[in-house]
Amino acid sequence: MTRVFDDDRRTAFGTTAIHAGEREDPLAGAIMPPVYLTSTYVQQGLGENKGYEYARGKNPTREALERTIAALEGAQHGFAFASGMGCLDSIMKLFKSGDHIVCGANVYGGTFRLFDKLLQHMGLTFSYVDTTDVQRIEDACTPHTRAILVETPTNPLMQITDLQAAADVAHAHNALLIVDNTFATPFFQQPFSLGADIVFHSATKFLNGHSDVICGVATVIDDDLAAKLQFIHNAAGAVAGPFDSWLVLRGMKTLHLRMPAHDRNGRAVAAYLAGHLGDERVRYPGLESHPQHSLACMQMRGMGGMVTVDVGTKALANQVLKKVRIFSLAESLGGVESLISHPASMTHASVEPERRAALGITEGMVRLSCGVEDTSDLLQDVEQAFAGL
Numbered sequence: 001m002t003r004v005f006d007d008d009r010r011t012a013f014g015t016t017a018i019h020a021g022e023r024e025d026p027l028a029g030a031i032m033p034p035v036y037l038t039s040t041y042v043q044q045g046l047g048e049n050k051g052y053e054y055a056r057g058k059n060p061t062r063e064a065l066e067r068t069i070a071a072l073e074g075a076q077h078g079f080a081f082a083s084g085m086g087c088l089d090s091i092m093k094l095f096k097s098g099d100h101i102v103c104g105a106n107v108y109g110g111t112f113r114l115f116d117k118l119l120q121h122m123g124l125t126f127s128y129v130d131t132t133d134v135q136r137i138e139d140a141c142t143p144h145t146r147a148i149l150v151e152t153p154t155n156p157l158m159q160i161t162d163l164q165a166a167a168d169v170a171h172a173h174n175a176l177l178i179v180d181n182t183f184a185t186p187f188f189q190q191p192f193s194l195g196a197d198i199v200f201h202s203a204t205k206f207l208n209g210h211s212d213v214i215c216g217v218a219t220v221i222d223d224d225l226a227a228k229l230q231f232i233h234n235a236a237g238a239v240a241g242p243f244d245s246w247l248v249l250r251g252m253k254t255l256h257l258r259m260p261a262h263d264r265n266g267r268a269v270a271a272y273l274a275g276h277l278g279d280e281r282v283r284y285p286g287l288e289s290h291p292q293h294s295l296a297c298m299q300m301r302g303m304g305g306m307v308t309v310d311v312g313t314k315a316l317a318n319q320v321l322k323k324v325r326i327f328s329l330a331e332s333l334g335g336v337e338s339l340i341s342h343p344a345s346m347t348h349a350s351v352e353p354e355r356r357a358a359l360g361i362t363e364g365m366v367r368l369s370c371g372v373e374d375t376s377d378l379l380q381d382v383e384q385a386f387a388g389l
């Protein structure tokens with residue numbers, strides 16, 4: 001078993017989060033990297049410049065973010081994009097018509113939409129499988145398989161995929177393991193130490209953590225893969241803007257303080273709801289009743305603040321959504337403020353009803369993103385909102 005958190009980072013997580021992006025500011029000594037609001041850079045002569053030519057290619061503020069997320073994931077290279085979906089779309093440009101990708105069945109709704117409604121028509125082929133069962137990943141691989149894409153824990157079913165086993169299958173087929181690490185963040189899960197080849201995020205969520213930006217990041221260790229992504233980043237141009245990059249950089253400086261608070265609140269809310277409604281209605285990898293609790297304990301250092309509850313019917317779900325006072329009804333997750341949503345009609349509305357039903361995403365499911373408010377207040381809110389169920 002790989003010891004996930006033993007690596008050779010020079011500093012521990014929090015110090016890295018705060019300092020990895022730093023570079024000396026020769027003009028004023030600013031402690032935070034300036035927001036470089038510029039499209040171009042003055043050149044000294046033909047072929048002579050300071051390493052910056054045009055801001056689609058490179059921007060110093062964006063680079064600070066890219067260095068930080070790479071360091072936190074234990075990677076060598078980071079790339080920041082305009083959104084999580086823009087990031088994934090650019091990653092997929094590594095592949096070409098005829099290539100086959102094995103994808104988790106319960107990935108983010110927008111990921112499925114990108115593959116099913118757009119990329120499929122450009123000649124990529126996809127198989128969607130329950131990646132909690134590694135044999136199914138293996139069985140789905142063909143001679144054309146170039147990548148396996150997994151999300152763990154998944155949204156909203158909170159299923160766990162064994163990353164080390166998935167990486168072994170990918171590598172046996174000469175394919176890449178691509179991991180969407182949005183839910184766990186590098187603070188709780190380090191996919192590269194388990195064999196992943198590309199780790200990406202919707203930085204919109206926990207990395208930024210303050211619900212005020214849309215952004216995506218990808219990280220890789222391999223230099224050749226990095227060169228290809230660098231080319232795509234500049235050629236396709238879905239790059240993160242300097243101000244967005246600065247906001248995410250600022251947000252990430254407190255990732256190691258926020259994640260334990262999300263985890264504490266997630267555990268408390270999940271435990272309360274499991275006691276109130278029954279274990280079988282609550283999905284949270286930190287509960288012993290979760291079918292993959294022991295895998296989660298091995299692979300993750302914490303379980304986070306995402307909790308999914310099935311209250312039975314859409315009407316009862318709506319009743320809860322209307323009663324909450326601190327949790328707000330909204331899409332998205334991972335911010336300091338607690339949110340609650342209805343996956344079937346919100347994040348997974350783009351998945352056809354039959355497919356949702358087959359996956360197990362029911363009309364009675366509500367998904368809670370526990371923020372970092374005081375636990376007692378969140379518990380009180382949950383108690384009154386779920387009372388009488």
Ligand SMILES: *Cc1c(COP(=O)(O)O)cnc(C)c1O
Pocket residue numbers: 083084085086108110111151155180182183201202203204205214215216
């Ligand atoms: C939100 C989300 C995405 C998409 O990211 P955007 O920043 O909204 O484009 C991808 N994967 C997961 C797991 C997400 O939660």
